[in-house]
Each structure stands twice: as C-alpha cells, then as structure tokens.
Amino acid sequence: MNVAARTSIPAWKRGWPWQEGAAGRFSPFKAVIFAALLLPALWLLWRTAQHDLGPRPLTELILQTGTWGVRILLVSLFVTPLRQILRYGRLALIRRMTGVAAALYLASHFSLYMANHAFVPEKIITEIAKSNYLIIGLIALICLLLLLATSTDAMLRRLGGRRWQMLHRLVFPAAMLGAWHYFLQVKADIFQPLLIIGFLAWLLGYRLWRRWRPQGMALPLWAVIVLGVFAALLTMAIEAAYFSWKIGAAVVPRVLEANLSIDMGLRPGIWVLLAATGVTLVAGLATIRARRS
Template sequence: MNVTARVPQKRPVPAWKRGWPWQEGAAGRFSPFKAAILVLLLLPALWLLWRTAQHDLGPRPLTELILQTGTWGIRLLLVSLFVTPLRQILRHGRLALVRRMIGVAAGSYLVTHFILYTANQAFDLDKIVTEIIKANYLIIGLCALTALLLLLATSTDGMLRRLGGRRWQLLHRLVFPAAALGAWHYFLQVKADIFQPLLIIGFLAWLFGYRLWRWQRPQGATLPVWALALLGLGAALLTVAGEAAYFSWKIGAAVVPRVLEANLNVEMGVRPGIWVLLAATGVTLAAGLATIRARRS
C-alpha cells in the first residue's frame, strides 16, 4: 500500500489578484506601506475633485485645474526621482516598492494636465496645434510629456520582461531629460513668482549631481557623507546663482546684491537656495546616521 502522504500543491496566485498597487510579493500580500503611499498620491486628486464639486476653483476653474495638475505632476516626478538616491543613502530597500507607483501617479497628473489644456481649447485641434507652435513653453512641455508617455507605456511588468532589464533601464533614464524639460516649461510660463520653479531646479541639480557622481563610482558603492555635503552646497549655490541671474535679466544687474542679501537674511523669508541647502543637509545627516548604524551592525 502506498502510504506516502500527498503534499497539497499551492496554486500560483493569478496575476490579476496580485498586481494591485497596494499589494506586494508574488502572493499579492496587502502592504500597509504601499497602501499609505497610494492614499497620499490620491489626496491631491481628491482635493481637486472636492473643490470642483464645491465650485471652489475661482473665476477660471479650468485654468486653476491646469495649474494644479501641472504643479502636482512635477512635484511627484521629483519625488519619484528621489526614491533611488534615498534608498541608497538610507539603505532602505523597501523604498524601491513605491518608485513605480509614484512615477505613474506623476505621469497621470501630467496627462490630466494636458487633457485639461485641450478641454480649455474646447478640443479644437486647429487651435491647439497653432497655440502650441506659437509658444516655446508649450513645445517644451509637449516634448517632456511625450517622453513621460513612453515611460508610462513601458512601466508594466510585461514590458519590462519584453524589453529586458538593461534596455528597460536605459529607456527609463529618459525620466531625467523629461523632468528637466518639465521644469523649464514651468519656469518659462510662470508670470511673477519664481519661488517654486527655482526650488524644483535646485532639487533637480542635486539629483543630476548625485547621479553623475555615483556613475563614476564602482557598482553598488554609496557616496561618502562629505560628497553629499558638497553636493548639497553646490546645488544650493546654483539655485542662488539661478535666482540672481533671473532677476538681473528681468530688472538689471544692480539687483544682484539684494538677491544675495535676501538669501542670507532669513527674516526676509527663506529663499529657494536656503531650502535646498536645508533639505540637502537633512539628507547628509541621515546618510551619516545610516553609515554609523551600518558599521555597528
């Protein structure tokens, strides 16, 4: 008699049951971390829907929605670019779980931004094309959006398998020029207050510097704490220089000392360069703590 007990075989969980943004792992386990990030990513959209329902978008609701979706799109794009450096600096591998989700959310806000723009032109194709051709900032925005659409279309596991890891990674480096073009579009269209575009340009400078520096180092090596401190200082100085250059172009070179003074005197408000310095200092300190912890364990 055969007494061998039959080991029940676990059936694999079908893809549709485990591919949701709030799940992780091959079994599709519920992930509180991913679920929390998903809620945070949805909050701006829900807030805008709420304001729309309440007729609380001011005299030009569609324009307000275009501005809000553009702003949230570029902010989230920037956050998605920070995920890898922070994962490496803080040695916190789980951050990688949310990178794609944040990138897809940024892309979705920006696609909505473009759709709302076309709605504002009453979906009149002739008018849309003529306006875009006439305005440099729209052409630049469109280039950025085209790159992001390519990334969105290839962001699935299926496309990753089809393209192969190396090619997929190369293609997805397009996110850097896309973010730079997006920031440029933002900078060009802004009418008076350049605070946020400057902040974004400062953070982008840090991100580009980090990537370039890390590229020079052996595979898997982290940047030393002193290099992060230097990078933060460099990005902050570049932001201040950008602000000075902008005002000297708009008003005249005589305004430059006042810009520098405003950056040194926090009583006049904290300028973008100082915010970049503060954020980069926070990251440098966190890197120092992570290094000490890693040496102890």
Template sequence: MRSLSKDPACMTARAIPSPPGPRSGIGVPWRDRQGAFSAFKLAVLVALMLPALWLAWQAANGMLGPRPLNEAIHQTGLWGVRILLVSLLVTPLRQLVRQPRVMLVRRMVGVAAMAYILAHLALYIADQGFDLGKVVSEIVLRFYLTIGFVALVGLVALGITSTDGWVKRLGGRRWQALHRAVYAIGVLALVHFVLQTKLDVTEAMLTAGLFLWLMGYRLLAPKGGAPALWRLALLVPIAAIGTALLEAAWYGLGTGVPFWPVLEANLDTEFGLRPALWVGIVSAAMLLPALYGKWQQGRQPVRGRRASATRSA
C-alpha cells in the same frame, strides 16, 4: 565619481518579472511582488491620491477662484512635477536608508507623475473649449507649451514601458537606456514650469534646486550605493549656490534685473527664505537618512553574530 548613465533613476524598479498566478499582485498596487499585502505601498498610494482628492474637493465647493479650470491646470501641473521629483528621490532614499523595499513604490510614483501631467493636459484642452485644432496650434507656436508637451510624451513612453513585460521585450540594457530619458524629461518639465510662471518663479526655482540636488547626488554616489557622508555634506552648499545662480541668471536674462542684487537677495531672510536657502535646508536634512543608514549598517554585524550564536546553541 560616476556618470549619470551608470544609475538609471527611472520610473520603475529594476525588476525580475513576477511569477504568474493569482498571487502575483498584477493590477493591485497595494501588494508586493509576491502578492502579499504591503501597508507601505498602500500608504504611498493614498499619499499620491491626496492632491487629486483635495483638488476635486476644492472644485466641488467652488474654492478654485474666478478661473477654476486655470487653477486646476496649474495645480495638476505643479503636482506632476513634484511627484516626478519624488520618483527620482526613490533610488537615493533606498541607498541612504539601506532599505530595498523602498524600491517597491518607484513604478507607482512614476506612473502617478504621468497621470497628473495627463490630467494637466486634459484640463488645458477643456479650458480651450475642446478645440483640438487650437490646442495643437498653441502647442506648436508657444515654445513653453512645446517643451511641456515633449516632456509629457516622454513620460507616457516611460509609463507604457514601465511594466515587467516591457523589461523582457526590450532587455535590461535597452530598457535602462530608454528610462534614463527621465533626466531630460525632468529638465524639460522644469523649463516649462519656469517659462509659464513668468513673474514670480520662486516655487519653480525651488523645484529646480531640488532637481540639482538629485542630479548632484547621482554624480557623487558610487555605483549601486550611497555616497560618503562628506560628499553629501559637500552637496549642501553646491545645491544651494547652484539654485541661487539659476535664479539670478533667470531674472537677469528674462527680466533684466541685475544679476548680483538677486544673488545677494538669497541671503536676505527679512521677507522669508529664498529658494536657495530652502534647498540648502532640504539638502542638509538628507544627511539624516544617511546617518540612519550608517547606524543600520553598524548594527548588522551585531545582529549577525547574535543569530550565529543562537544557531550554535
């Protein structure tokens, strides 16, 4: 097992700066580091834009309810947290499927998370009538807004320093140390999410449970590689039970609802699946890319032998 500090799941790829020149792909998100067109990067870019386009379409057609700004604030914040988790998934996914090109999109995904959270703040400012004094006062006086703002500042810092130029300026070690802050930012964002939800924290707990899996993965994985299948399988009940404990603790401390009935409710499927079961299902599903990666690894020696035979002939 290893510590989190040995695997910086930061917003950008650990990269060697691209060579200068017209084909470097700088500023063109659908090109790879050599400047060639990447269908994979384009597909991810489109997917990242879809929530914003859907929100804009809803706003244009009056589908955001009686308080459209409030709904837009909620949706941009929700998607910001979701995409932040996706940015943390990039490294595990690359290790599980053994496909280095997955890392091409980590920077893009991290910057997209920052963009959605910035939109979240901008819409909140608009909802306050662009009264910046009131906005500052609310952020200072309301704890959940304070920690949300701190998370946003952290994301902006990571976004600004996500370029190859900043990797060179800071040096690899300092850059990695800075970008490990994404773990703390994730915690702050989730606490903000839970606190502002107030009553029904189902979605917030589901998100927190998936974050638990992401952190558990990093604790169980060897440096630079995927954990053994038995460790991934062990992580399934750990993440699910951890999610159930978080939900029970929240209701117990926040609303006074008894701890054990909430914990037991996670096994009751009469009214749908609770967050703990969903986290268990998603965690179990992550065994599939791990099996695919093992299968790919098993094929490599065969391909290597065939290539050697062809060259000899």
C-alpha cells in the same frame, strides 16, 4: 509560499498598488504612499464638486495638476538616491507607483489644457506651435507617456533589462524640460520652479557622480553634502541671473543678501542646502547605529 501556490494567484489579484511581493501581500507602507498620491486628485475633485475653483475653474485645474505632477515627478526621482543614501531598500517599492502617478497627473494636465480649448485640434496645434513653453512641455510629456507605456513587468521582459533601463533614463530630460516649462510660464513668483531646479541639479549631480563609482557603491556622505552645496549655489546663481535679466544687474547683491537672511523667509537655494544637510545627518546617524549594533 511555494512557487506553485504563488503562480496560481491570478495577476489581477496581486497587482494592486497597495500590495507587495509575488503573493500580493497587503503593504501598509505602499498603501500610505498610494493614499498620499491620491489625495491631491481627490482634493481637486472635491473643490470641483463644490464649485470652489475660482472664476476660471479649468485654468485652476491646469495649474494644480501641473504643479502636483512636477512635485510627484521629483519625488519619484528621489526614490533611488534616498534608498541608497539612507540604505532603506523598501523605498524601491514606491518607485514605479510615484512615476506612474506623476505621468497620470501630467496627462490630466494636458487633457485639461485640451478641454480648455474645447478639444478643437486646430486651436490646440496653433497655440502650441506659437509658444515655446508649450512645445517644451509637450516634449517632456511625450517622454513621460513613453515611460508610462513601458512601465509594466511585461514591457520590461519584452524590451530586456538593458534597453528598458536606457529608455527609462529619459525621465531626466523629461524632468528638466518640465521644470523649464514651469519656469517659463510663471509670471512673477519663481520660488517653486527654482526649488524644483535646485533639487533636480542635486539629483543629476548624484547620478553623474555615481556613474564613476565602482559598480553598486553608494556615494560617501561627504559627496552628498558637497553636491547639496553645489546645487544650492547654482540655485542662487540662477535666481540672481533671473532678477538681473528682469530688473537689472544692480539687484544681484540684494538677491544674494536675501539668500543669507531670514527676513523675507528662506529662499529656494537655502531650502536645497537644508534638505541636503538633513539627508546627510539622517544617513550619518543610520550609519552610526548600524556600526554599533
């Protein structure tokens, strides 16, 4: 399609999440990801309509939107490294969509929190002010909302590529603060926050290491797995430190033992290691196939 024809298509007809390119072509790949991002919200709406949220429906919705928000945020952070490691350029198509979805889930999380306090400003402000984990969550959310507000093409043009990119690096502190908020508020089971912290450690290691590489060069596969091992060990160390602080130093050998056995299921550190190994294997196979063809 020529430029004149492309520009004659009004923006509202080509800006939908399931479209790609300037011509607004239907993209099955984007449509599937969009549907997947929508599913948790639809499921929660369904449960709300069925009165299936337990005795404290608002609290359940706060927990669910927080959990889905942080998971989708993590997925959005994985898009660029996976695109580079797996050499699958089309992943770039879902970067903005996943980031926007994460911010929207977390904005609903906060709105539900306010609803739980009947939207009374004094109550909300006093409760946030006296609780560290809420202050941390709020800072993370403000960062994400700033990114959401500047996520459009028009804002990218207005800010200029360099400034926009620098601003959008805020997603890393936001994700770290979000994970910390999650870790602080869970009462007993730290499995999921630890998993998120482990994946975040891998992602941050990847970003930092890549900064030292000559422009545009992806990390070699051995670096991907070294980072995986490092992130897994860090996750185990945080788990051991947490239980040592909660129960006492004597529990540390048992935590490490649990990481090496499958009797109690796989621990978060092992999941991080398995994920890094899986990505490395898939990328290795893709490289071999590319060399052969």
